[in-house]
Amino acid sequence: MTASATPKLVTFVVLAGLALLGGIALGQPELVVVAAPLVISLVLGLGNTHLPASTAKVETDVDRCIEGDVVEATVTLTSFETPVEMEVAIGISPGLSAEPTARSSTGMVGDGEQRSRIVPLQVIHWGVQSVGPIALRVHGPCRFITFEGVVEERETVKVFPVYERLMQGLPPADTQLHTGDHVARALADGIEFGTVRPFTYGDSVRRVNWRVTSRTQELHVNLAHPERNSDVVLFLDTFTDAELATGSTLDITVRGATAVAQHHLRHHDRVGLVSFGGNARWLTAAMGRSHTYRIAEFLLDVNATFSYAWKDIKLLPHGALPSGALVVAFSPLIDERAIRALADLGERGFPVIAVDTLSEDEVASGRGREAQIAFRAWKLQREMQRARLGAAGVMIHSGAGGVHVALRALSSLRHSPKAPR
Template sequence: MTTVPTDEAAEPAAGWAPTWALGRAVLLTGVLLIAAVLLGRVDLVVLATPFALGTAYALRRRPTAAPQLEILADDGHLVEGGAMAATVSVGNPDTVSYDVAVVRARVSPWLRVERVGFGGAGLDVRRSGADRPFVTAIPTGRAVDLELSGTARRWGRHPIGPAGARVAAADGLLVSRAVITDPVRMRVYPETEQFEAVEAMPRAAGLVGAHHSRRPGEGGELAGVRVFGPGDRLRRIDWRVSLRARQLHVAATLSDRDAEVVVLLDVLAEAGRSGGVKGAASVLDTTVRAAAAIAEHYLHRGDRVAMLEYGPAARRLRPATGRRQYLTVLEWLLDVRAEASPHEPYDQVFGPQVLSADALVVVLTPLLDERSAQMLARLARGGRFVVAVDTLPTDLAPPGERGWAPVAFRLWRLDRDTMIAQLREHGVPVVRWAGAGSLDQVLRDVARLATAPRVGAR
């Protein structure tokens, strides 16, 4: 659980102020007593006595401590579309009961609060909204929890709060100063789309793994039969071929090796409108969800996966394997932001210390910036194995909504199609992300190119 206590340093000193009810009671009592003296009427004194005694009785025990307020949010592995839960706890550290406590909390629009309640008594707030004030009473030395439950609609770090509370005591004659807490950010991980790529990697680089490399070694993939030589194991002898050729022959195999996959996220531009997990997807939504799916697939196969941003920050996640790396990838993706930049982050992307020569580079890009196409062409000319995944939404807003003329919008589409065709001429396969099997055909083509002989430049 994540807890944010009240920031007492940022708030004024604990104090109580009189309410309008106390002012009216004192004013009415004073007016009646003055009128009784001036007019010489005893009945006005009798009439003012209940107001004076009631006010004095209510103020016999004045509160001194301000209420305590904190936000508690479930810090588990919450995936977009899952159920979220948070609690705003209001405590009474004083020796006097709080007659009324008014609590209000602001919640991110991507966290849809559907039910709110005090102590298990829930209220459906789908229509009225979760930022409305809620009222309760708090006994001495107790705390009351405002429970918020609903659905997380989109990945990211979404704030719950700030929350505020004001309480009234002494039969409503005194009210506390407002107590406000800082917001808590709830982590919502992207939904992992079902993704499978059954094709072999273009070039396996590690020592052990699930992919069949082109190098001979101890593996399960048969590479052929050859004459027995020094160092060959006896269990590799193919007796059928040896008897027929009257010479010892052994079965040659290919070594099983792991691969390094670099998922490069183009964050130079954003397009489309995000509608949450069940709605339309923007470029950033498709990019983050596809990156999570690709990472999960290859990490499950035992490969090494690295993350890299193509943008102003050029953030990088070093390659690693295992479930810990998968959780680190999800945490890393929560901070992905689209930001345009006039500078070209070439030095951070193309260095040999960042991209291995044997790595498969999967570039998730909407191809909205000309520098993105130049980056892909440069990777291809450098001998990298590159796959470009088009993340531009198919249902992009019509030209009228974007402020473009229809003719200009069609010209922009044609120019983008020409850019994609030029990338394919440079040997960069471009495929649109479509979930399961999106990269199978592309990886097959890349693997075929990897096995072809290369012409060295003189």
């Protein structure tokens, strides 16, 4: 801890010195009398001041929560000396907020006893938020000397984003083998009626269509479309993060990805994730409750990392992009590497739906003729990029009006996009 003299000490010493000097120089004992309480206070206060032996730690009542929740951080202070006036303040991440008066408090702690304070923290943004470090300021007797120090004690709270529940998922490109909620194109056992065909050996008697059989005088059976699951891979462009009035593009990306992932996992689909940016990370497609938590944890660590390294989809392992999977991309269409990767995916035959997370309406052009021309050129360039992706078979939907508006519009599609032949 670092000791420092307070302005009060300086004021007391200067005033006492002036009064004593003036009293002696002018021969006025009354001025010395005025100095007496100041000197006594200085001697008593400074004589009892010593380096405090104090510790502090912080704990939170939960380690995982959702945006909008209130987390209670408990700061515990211990001092092994005579009771001292201890001021404590905790540092919090930008994703947390607290009343300014609640973040710092002052109390008397001493004689080895523990004092706990509960600081309510409002969770305002998703991500891995930290509570700490703890700043301690111990005031000596009479507050002439203060000892300040920082205790590097931190607690992390994983905050999951709030997302809008989708009523309908995105149309799958192809169904897979597991049972799910999508009606497969193939004919097999199922509920959805497919067609009627003549009976062959091995057909179940329960599937005989008696009406058609009686009309044609020949055994016919019903065939159905089975309910199967599908594969969805969420492709997150994390090369750049542009701040908009309604939130950052990365924020829109994570909220959109969470909504799509949660919907498809609820409907027994396999969901994979690819964070394509400065740090490329992926999560192979899987299903089930444990995978829901895995995805939530994965999305918490998504951040935009600046990198010059050229990256393409060859970087990704085969398992990250299963064949027949619907690729749902969230991208601000700013970084050339991400645009190239999306075009590459489309050209490789993956059905790709891209949500443009950068709404051009929220980008204001600069003042002046040159700025206007530059803004129009930028818009034309983006138009060209969209056309290029469209030619590669990527369906692009603007995120203007919110990502959920875009997702609702996309979920009303009857078919996923087809790659160009």
